[in-house]
Amino acid sequence: MRQEFFRQVEGVTNENLVEAGSSASGSAEGDMADDGYTLLPCPDRRARLMIAVQEARRNLALGTPQPLQLPLIVRVNLLTALARNTRIMGFNKHSICEDEFISPFNLKGPDLPCAPRQASSWPLSLRPTEAQFMITHHPFLDVFPIPSLRENGIRAEELGFFDEDDFCNDIFNMDDKDGEGERPRLLVWGESWDPRGWEANVPFWKKWGWLIRGCPEIAEGTNYWRQKRGEKKLNFNFNLQV
Template identity: 35%
Template sequence: MSWQERIRLDEDWTGVTDPALRKKLQNKINQRALRARKRRDRQEALVLQSKNDRADRPRYALLRPRPDPVKRPTTLSEAVTMMTRFSIAARERYYAADPCLDQLFTLSKFNVLRAFVDNMAALGLSIETMGEDDISPFSTDASRNRNSAIVPASLFPTTTQSSTPHHPWLDCFPIPRMRDNLVKAAESFNDCELCTDIMDPTNGDIGMMVWGDPWLPQNWEVSELFVQKWSWVIQGCPEIFIHSNYWRARRGLKKLQVSSM
């Protein structure tokens, strides 16, 4: 800053002949310049300190080697046990400020499994009713349907569910038409393969994801590969595309197309 820029109109000493007044004005200008320089130095020191603080912070390794492959659960009770263990481990890392991106994929599977467990509870079902040969009580006990006033509307058994014997895990999908498609297909598809593609696919593309209360259809999302492989399951379910595209858009992904079915 030049001396001309530092001078205010009432401090212009260029035409002052009185030595004392001239010196007083010059001192005033110099003191103001000194204060401005000190303010600038303090600001630069704060910026430098902030950079040093960031450099000194510990950097957490978000990507960790994958642990040795674990045995996949063969029953729902085993899956729930594994889900509980994972929940505890994830919370411990969160509270220790030691996150791990490698857990994100597992977390997505965890959310889907938890969704089925929560919907199972909402239907008044238990893990014990999920054996390989168990039949949905909604298709064998008419009184159970009449006493289902507390069941969320999206999970309330359809006429097809009530009249056709089927495995109770199919009752846990919150989209009625999807449940009907599965129940009508009966033994014509491999339900174990469907379950694997939904929650633990080998291709790494989780078939379904759940983003909120699992009894609300709008919180469910299907993947592109799931649409291609299991198109008949979601036949006549346009809402699943609407909901899925909403969640995909939030992650910057392209829309699913009905034509891909």
């Protein structure tokens, strides 16, 4: 499912791409090796997406954002955050998008990756929970800087009432090509490892809020970023009243 998902991401983002020119060099991509578009399997689309992202970010910096580019930025920001967290943790970057991988926290023997042994040096938000060690799982959830999401999601998946594919489909909005749909979203505006730099929209809280209860930082981050846009704070004590 994850490999199919990343192929669909290519299809979604490709509608927003500009034609790649000679500036899409291998060295430029290497300088941004932890950017989200490097997770896409097709080199040509990866290069064109890099150009499109640079153009969108330039428009934002100039104060001339293009509405049609916002969904692209949101998706790539999330992909980039996950890619950067894999680097911080020493994971294989492509392990989060290929189905056959098992979390390094579940591996044993002489070939055990060094990454789990280095966890004490990671940001607190990325250090493994009990479930990450105790329950065999895919590494996709490992790279989210929200301990309660990882703990709750892994335990719920083992019990059969959390569908990671449904979660993945929601947060990347694969069926929401115009960005106008009311799909659950996670948005990243700050450091990849800092939950205060993340925002969950109202549909996410309504559908997946049980995953992130126990992480006040993302609630704080959500309201911080909403206020920066001039939107009302969410009241997390009363069914997400706006």
